Amino acid sequence: NAGVTQTPKFQVLKTGQSMTLQCAQDMNHEYMSWYRQDPGMGLRLIHYSVGAGITDQGEVPNGYNVSRSTTEDFPLRLLSAAPSQTSVYFCASSPGRQNSPLHFGNGTRLTVT
Amino acid sequence: LAKTTQPISMDSYEGQEVNITCSHNNIATNDYITWYQQFPSQGPRFIIQGYKTKVTNEVASLFIPADRKSSTLSLPRVSLSDTAVYYCLVGEGKNTGFQKLVFGTGTRLLVSP
Numbered sequence: 001n002a003g004v005t006q007t008p009k010f011q012v013l014k015t016g017q018s019m020t021l022q023c024a025q026d027m028n029h030e031y032m033s034w035y036r037q038d039p040g041m042g043l044r045l046i047h048y049s050v051g052a053g054i055t056d057q058g059e060v061p062n063g064y065n066v067s068r069s070t071t072e073d074f075p076l077r078l079l080s081a082a083p084s085q086t087s088v089y090f091c092a093s094s095p096g097r098q099n100s101p102l103h104f105g106n107g108t109r110l111t112v113t
Numbered sequence: 114l115a116k117t118t119q120p121i122s123m124d125s126y127e128g129q130e131v132n133i134t135c136s137h138n139n140i141a142t143n144d145y146i147t148w149y150q151q152f153p154s155q156g157p158r159f160i161i162q163g164y165k166t167k168v169t170n171e172v173a174s175l176f177i178p179a180d181r182k183s184s185t186l187s188l189p190r191v192s193l194s195d196t197a198v199y200y201c202l203v204g205e206g207k208n209t210g211f212q213k214l215v216f217g218t219g220t221r222l223l224v225s226p
Contacts, residue, residue, distance in 0.1 A: 004156075035216070042200065043157070043216040059215065090156045099145040099204060102214060104156025 002026050006091050006105035013081040013112045021076040021108050023091030029103070030096030032074040033058070034066065036087040037107075043090060049074055050096060081112045117201045122221040131188045133220050135201030138182050146177060146184045149200045151219070157200060161186070188222075196224045 007022045025032065033048035035058075045058030049068040063085060065077040074093075078085060089108045094100040118136040125131045137146065145164050149157035161168060163175040163184070174187040188195055198219040 033214075042218040045215055092156070099147070099162060101147060101159035101162060102149075102157070104158065106156055107154070 004091055004093055004103050004105035006089075006108050008108060009106070011108060011110050013078075013110065015082060015112060017081050018077070018079050019081065021078075021089055021091075021110070023074045023076065023105060024072050025074075025091075025093040025103070026072065027093065027095075027103065028071060029093035030071070031100070032068065032091065032093045033102070034064070034074070034076045035090045035092065036060065036085075037090060038087050046076065046089075078110075081110075083112045086110060086112045116215075117203055117217045119199075119201055119217060119220045121218065122223070124223050124225065125191055126225050127192055128190050131191050131195070131222060131224075133186045133188075133199055133201075133222070134183060135186070136183050137201070137203045140181050140203050144203045146175070146181075147202045147204070147214075148173070148175065148186050149202065149216075151198045151200065157216075160199075191222075191224045193224050193226065195222065197222060 004025045030051045034046040035043035037043045044060045046060055046064050047058055047066040049055045052068050052071050055066050055068055068074055091105045092102040094102050145162055147162040148160045150160050151157040161173050161175045163177050165177050168175045176185045198221050200216050200219040202214050204214050
């Protein structure tokens with residue numbers, strides 16, 4: 001029972017590079033989301049999806065793209081990394097029923113130099 | 114989106130009861146109140162959820178007054194392992210039952226021997 005799996009755990013990028021943070025869940029959850037957490041701060045919602053083929057913006061979507069081609073996967077793309085995107089990124093999922101708690105992955109720590 | 118306000122930090126000693134209060138003045142009729150716990154280098158994990166009055170599970174109790182404009186998470190007899198950040202969330206219900214959950218900065222609880 002893997003739950004929510006995020007890869008990689010750590011990543012260092014140079015400014016302007018692109019990369020994709022992977023998120024997969026094996027619980028058949030409809031809802032998935034991405035958050036970023038900066039030092040000493042709470043989590044801020046980047047993008048979310050209520051099902052395959054449907055995505056929407058959260059609080060801080062600029063600089064990030066997402067897609068949801070399958071129920072299981074919800075990758076987060078950085079097209080041109082910037083130092084301001086240095087953060088810890090968390091993926092979460094839930095069944096999508098009203099008030100269903102979120103299940104979180106263990107995060108990806110990204111550093112952009 | 115319903116905004117929440119929590120104390121930034123709290124200190125306690127082992128064996129004491131800790132009460133963390135969250136203010137959510139613009140909570141909507143359909144919204145539930147959910148609390149999460151986050152340890153360093155981990156994603157948040159669900160603790161407890163409620164709509165009104167009192168909810169209790171093996172970990173905590175949640176007290177919600179009749180006007181639902183605040184809630185209090187109660188941790189009985191805390192131990193050192195309860196040192197963590199605690200987040201109070203109020204969801205934005207939609208017709209599909211999907212919740213766009215926004216985290217605040219949370220309350221950093223430090224439990225000392």
